[in-house]
Amino acid sequence: MGFFDSMFGRRRDRSAQVAKERLATVLVDDRYKLTPEMKEQMKLDIAEVLARYLPSVDPDQIEVTLMRGEANDHLKADIPLRRASSDM
Amino acid sequence: MARVITITSGKGGVGKTTTTANLGTALAMQGAKVAVIDADIGLRNLDVVMGLENRIVYDLVDVVEGRARLRQALIKDKRLPELCLMPAAQTRDKDAVSPQQMIELTNQLRQEFDFVLIDSPAGIEGGFRNAIAGADEVVIVTTPEVSAVRDADRIVGLVEAAEKGPPHLIVNRIKPRLVSRGEMLSVEDVLELLAINLIGIVPDDEAIVTSTNRGEAVVYDQGSLAGRAFLNVARRLGGEDVPFMAITDQQGVLEWLFGMIGRRRS
Numbered sequence: 622m623g624f625f626d627s628m629f630g631r632r633r634d635r636s637a638q639v640a641k642e643r644l645a646t647v648l649v650d651d652r653y654k655l656t657p658e659m660k661e662q663m664k665l666d667i668a669e670v671l672a673r674y675l676p677s678v679d680p681d682q683i684e685v686t687l688m689r690g691e692a693n694d695h696l697k698a699d700i701p702l703r704r705a706s707s708d709m
Numbered sequence: 710m711a712r713v714i715t716i717t718s719g720k721g722g723v724g725k726t727t728t729t730a731n732l733g734t735a736l737a738m739q740g741a742k743v744a745v746i747d748a749d750i751g752l753r754n755l756d757v758v759m760g761l762e763n764r765i766v767y768d769l770v771d772v773v774e775g776r777a778r779l780r781q782a783l784i785k786d787k788r789l790p791e792l793c794l795m796p797a798a799q800t801r802d803k804d805a806v807s808p809q810q811m812i813e814l815t816n817q818l819r820q821e822f823d824f825v826l827i828d829s830p831a832g833i834e835g836g837f838r839n840a841i842a843g844a845d846e847v848v849i850v851t852t853p854e855v856s857a858v859r860d861a862d863r864i865v866g867l868v869e870a871a872e873k874g875p876p877h878l879i880v881n882r883i884k885p886r887l888v889s890r891g892e893m894l895s896v897e898d899v900l901e902l903l904a905i906n907l908i909g910i911v912p913d914d915e916a917i918v919t920s921t922n923r924g925e926a927v928v929y930d931q932g933s934l935a936g937r938a939f940l941n942v943a944r945r946l947g948g949e950d951v952p953f954m955a956i957t958d959q960q961g962v963l964e965w966l967f968g969m970i971g972r973r974r975s
Contacts, residue, residue: 635891640855641898647855648862648902689902 649687649694660685667698677703711819714826714946715748715844717868719860721831723852724881727917727927728939729828730758732848734926735943737792741823744783746814747797748840749830750805756796760787760924770798773810779817788929793822803835808842815843824946833867841868847876848908853883853894862903879909879942885956896956909942910953911935 649655668680684699716729726749733745747755750770756762764784767777772795786792795818798805818825829840841847847868851861861878868876880896887893896910916933920926927936928943937954944951 637888637891637894637898640894641902644855644858644894644902647859651859651862652866689904 645689646686649689652694653687655687667700671700675702679703711822712824712846713815713819713844714824714846714848715829715841715873716826716848716850717829717837717840717864718831718850718857719833719864720851720857723850723857724911724917725831725850726754726758726828727921728848728850728879728881728911728942729755729826731926731928731936731939732943732946733792733824733826734759734786734789735928735940736824736826736946737786737789738928738940739943739947740791741947742791742821743824743826744793744795744818744822746795746818746825746827748811748827749836750797750839751799751802752830753797753799755828756784756794757924758921759794759926761794761796762924765796768796768798769814770801770805773806773814779814803830803839806839808839811839811842833863837864837867841871841873844873847873848879849876849903849905850879850881851899851903852881853888853896853899855894858894858899858902865903865905876905877908878903878905879911880907881909881911882913883910883956884913888956907953908945909938910956911938911942912954912956 663685664680664683667683667685668678671678678700682701686697686699688695688697716725716732718725726747729745733743737743745755745759746769747753748769749755753768756765761784767782769782771777772779772782783793783795786794815825815827825843827840827844830836847864849861849864849868851857865876878900880899883896884893888895896907900907912934914927914933914935916927916930917935920930920933920936927933928939930936934954941951941954
C-alpha cells in the first residue's frame with residue numbers, strides 16, 4: 622500500500638468497514654440459520670436448476686449472499702456464465 | 710401508569726448494570742419514583758455499583774419465596790429517597806425464580822413506582838427470560854464491537870418474538886478518536902446493522918470507573934460526558950425530545966496523521 626493510500630485511507634482497509642461488512646453477513650445468516658454447508662448445497666441446487674436452461678453454470682463460481690435491507694432482507698446470487706464459444 | 714423496562718444485552722460486560730444504575734438514578738433525580746431490580750441471580754452486582762451493598766438484608770428470592778415482604782427487601786438509595794433497589798440473591802441460581810414469579814413481582818412494584826428498571830443477566834437463557842417476563846419495554850445495550858453487536862441482534866429477535874414491542878438501543882463506550890479514524894464502528898453503522906430505535910449514545914469515559922469505584926452514579930458528575938449522556942437517555946425515556954450529543958473528536962484527524970507518520974518511521 623502506497624503512502625497516499627495510507628494517508629487517505631482506502632476505506633476497504635479500515636477495520637470499522639471490515640467489521641461492518643462481516644456483521645452485515647453474519648447477522649442475516651444468524652437470523653435465517655443459514656450454515657455454510659447449506660449455502661454450498663444451495664449453490665449446487667441453483668446450478669442444477671439453471672442447467673435446464675443454460676449449459677454453462679459452474680456451481681463453484683456462484684456467490685450467494687444474504688443481505689439486510691430496509692424493509693426486506695435479500696438473497697443475492699451472483700452467477701457467472703461461461704461464455705459460449707460462438708459469442709467469442 | 711408505571712413502566713417496567715428491562716435493560717439487557719446478550720453479551721456480558723457491555724455496561725448493563727452501569728446503565729441500569731444510572732438511568733434509575735437519573736429518573737429519580739427528575740422526580741420519578743423508581744425501583745431498580747437486580748435480576749442477575751447468583752451474580753449480584755447492582756448493589757455494589759450503587760454503593761448499597763452494606764444495607765442488604767433480604768433479596769429478590771426471599772420476596773418470591775415469601776420469607777420477606779416487598780418493602781423489607783427494597784433498599785432506599787443513600788441520596789434519593791424515591792429510588793429503591795431490589796437486590797438479587799447471591800447464593801442461589803437463576804432457577805430459583807420463574808417468569809411467572811417475576812411477572813407477579815413487577816406487578817406488585819407497579820403499584821408503588823413510576824419506573825421499574827430490571828437489570829438483566831447476560832445470555833439468552835433462563836435468567837434473561839425471567840428478566841423480560843414482566844417488562845413492558847426493553848432497552849438493549851451494546852458496544853461498537855462485532856461480538857456485542859451480533860449478540861444484540863440475537864436479543865432483538867428474541868424481544869420481538871416475546872412481543873415486547875420494538876426495543877430501544879443504547880450504544881455504549883464509543884471512542885470518538887477511533888471512530889474518526891475509521892477503526893471503530895460508528896453509531897450510524899450499528900444502527901444500520903440492528904435497525905432499531907436509538908435512545909442513547911454513551912461515550913467511553915473514565916469517570917465511569919472512578920464513580921463505580923465509589924459506588925456513586927456517574928450522573929451526579931455533571932462534568933462527565935457519560936453522565937450527561939445517561940441523563941439524556943432518562944429524559945428520552947420520560948418522553949422528552951432530547952437531541953443526541955455530538956460525539957466528535959476535534960483532535961482526531963491531526964492525531965491520526967501524526968500516528969501515520971509515527972508508524973511509517975517505526
